[in-house]
Amino acid sequence: METENENVIQTAPPPVERLAYSIEEAAQMLGVNYHSIYRLIQRGKLKACRALRGKFLITRDELIKLLKSE
């Protein structure tokens, strides 16, 4: 059994790093409500792009930049 589990762990694909996040995910990552995310987008503090059908997506880089900026 142990050997089988080890095999499963070894063959599992590495976690894929996400490139962009939805408003809900961004809110959760920053620890703020949805309104705050839209406010940041409206003020240009958080750059968002529009996906198919027009929904907002925020890139991982933008979130990291906001979390790290002083």
Add this chain to the structure above:
Amino acid sequence: MNYNEKPTMQQEQAAVEVKTAFAEHLSQFKMSCDAVQDIERNLPAIANEAFKSALLSRDQNKIIQTDDGTEWQHDLDLSKISSVCHRRVAGEIEFAIVETLPLKSGKEMKEVLNSGHNVREVLKTFTSDQRQVLRLWKGDVKALIDEHLTEKYPGQDMNIVADSFEYKMANAISQTYDQAHSQSHGMRV
């Protein structure tokens, strides 16, 4: 598409399902609309209170240093994260809406959203900006609902469902505006 037609059973089911799937968005949206509406409804009283606070207090008020390095004296809170503040510049009082946004990382963003010498105008600009944010939010939720319905009900016409949610959100925003507008003119629109 004829919107006078009664929605089909499947469209009604989809509407119930969308309401559940987007419960958090819809609930937070409603709370934000109510918050803006509260400020608009009480704008004259809030403006007076802030003005009095700025006149009467000198250095007793809490000092907030914003990210741009300016210092503001806190007058009153508009919400958990927004407050009316003031500072004295060349003998004149300048008012500002300051937002203090604590992030999960421990960092706290402190920003001047807008400022001016007339506190009532500062508040009006703030609520007007908030309505723009609500419109941005509405558009995004409409897009999310469209996407959700297309994936869940491929090939089905669900425009009536997405449009009904957009209409409700637009109505909530316009009520926010209309109520404040009628208040300022002493009549119902």
